[in-house]
Amino acid sequence: MPRVALFVPCYIDQFYPDVAWATLEVLERHGVRAKVPEMPTCCGQPMANTGCVNEARPLAEQFVEVLGRFDHVVCPSGSCTAMVRQHYEHLLHGRTDYVALRNKTWELTEYLLDVLRIDPPRSPFPYRVGLHQSCHGLRELRLGSSSETVGPRFSKAQKLLESMQGIQLVKLTRPDECCGFGGTFAVQEEAISCRMGLDRIHDHEQAGTEVLTANDMSCLMHLDGLLRRDRRPIRVLHIAQILAGRTPN
């Protein structure tokens, strides 16, 4: 039995515990009993993306030291996973234990499809679903083909969702434009961040989205904040919640 750790990102731990529970349930349904260590609490991305590498490095070190002991590390966030896989190198300068960790750290949907090789679920989810392709998962982890690049079209999240019973995936006019969260960008460039989010929401509204989902709860936190402020009817669910059988409200 491989020893699997679930890395629960800081904001999910504090504000969206159900996303972590749903991830544990989905993994367990496929025979994986993941453990959640007390540490690390955060991958260090907020600091690294603000340029504060000295503040990010201790968190990267913690991450490698604690989670390096597991056979696999799974994370319900493309952005945090991309931080570990693409940006730790720069912070840790080729520590050998990091190189090993990098190759066994997975975002949830790729872990399900590429490591566990599960059959896409057929459970019911009778809603019109708008899939938000979170940028770091898309363009850094390549969990799907970005609209800019030429080549075969694919999306791991879509593959997991599309065979669910009764689901209708909506067609967006801009299939993978950024929602405008961007970490500290969301507050530093508040005006642009919110405009980007509202533009995404309008695209989902014209497409008839009932449930807006993504691999990253951080994008959804931003979009949900905008949706609730205007009392718009679209509901957000992390993809793990949909896969675990949660329904909107």
Add this chain to the structure above:
Amino acid sequence: MTESLPIIDHPAAAARFVDDGARTGWHDQALWFVRVKRDRQAHGLPEWEALREQAAAIKSHTISRLADYLEQFEREATRRGAVVHWARDAEQHNAIVLEILRRHGARKVAKSKSMLTEECHLNPFLQRHGIEVVDTDLGEWIVQLRNEPPSHIVLPAIHIKKEEVGELFHRVLGTEAGATDPKYLVEAARTRLREVFLAADAGITGVNFGVAESGGIVVCTNEGNADLGVSLGKLHIACMGIEKLIPRCGDLGVFLRLLGRSATGQPITSYSSHFHGPIRDGELHIVLLDNGRSEILASDDFRRALHCIRCGACMNTCPVYRRSGGHSYGATVPGPIGSILNPARDAEKYSTLPFACSLCASCSDVCPVGINLHEQLLIWRERIAARGILSGTKRLAMKFASHLLRRPALFAFAGALARWGLRHLPRFAFYHALNPWGRQRELPIPPRRSFRQEYRKRHERQPPRG
């Protein structure tokens, strides 16, 4: 070139732009339309990604031995009768151009689009010295008439509506008041610009590609204005950044296919004009400009930025650029590539630009010459933090967050406190002027317990099996 303060405040400029919601939507759509056209062209070429890789490889190779290729270019261009000049910075560049013009007694210059001369602020310099310069690219001419800088490197007047062009032309050219028909307005501009071409003593152009093996230069336009500007007079001055070089004529096929498609979604620019030496009885001067490019070349982190062929695709795709407008960057080259090149010139003045980015990485995926734009923007953030020019609040916040996040018990305590506050304190405790998050957005609905609190509880009750 010495640039002066004040420090560019991108968030404030962007907020002013977004404040006009309808105009922001129009601007975003106008540029997205170009991005869609680009996609259609790119997806029509199965070999697109291979072309991009080849272009990146050619550029990497060229800049790895730039000095040799520059000397070869100078030799070949000279052999064809051109005169090659070397300018260390904008000041030298402008002085060289002025000296050539004076020697010919030139008073009127027809200039085709050149971001390099914008970078050097050549127009105001020449005008100060009594030389009349007219930008003959339509968009560039419109912004010149409005006395403002271009807002985009390929589409200089993309921020201006046709109604506004109508008003401007009514005032300047005497077209009918209230005219908005593009065909009518373009015809009026065309007529006036013909007079400019006929009266010009000299033509100034930029250079899209300089070919080392032939000493030739290639200028790409859609309006043919470069050709008119340099063919009617006897003097052609071509201003060229040293990174514009490619080794062989054969390499052009790669770049011309990428440039038009990436820039405007055309298979190729309408005019790709090749100049090999001067016209009969004329003179061709090529001014090679460094202006900080050698410093970028010396940097392992930013060298690839010199691949740039100025197609503007990173601007068209950038969700921040589309919603904040080119002028919010306060620089000749705005958008993602500008946010890399400008801090290299003056890190303090342009310190907000690398942060005017959500790190969506669309620019890196769209770039036809494989510049890792979003990664370089991230490196710039690090440099800015290291130089101590990050804002004080941001630095403190990150120190504080790092301290907290490294200590699970402290993090849990702070989180519990915040969630308790969100549930029990009055709304104004969280929604106030100091919390930009809450201006247009709700904060998350706080759960009673964090995940780890609950996890611990469940596992104390029922120790995990296995």
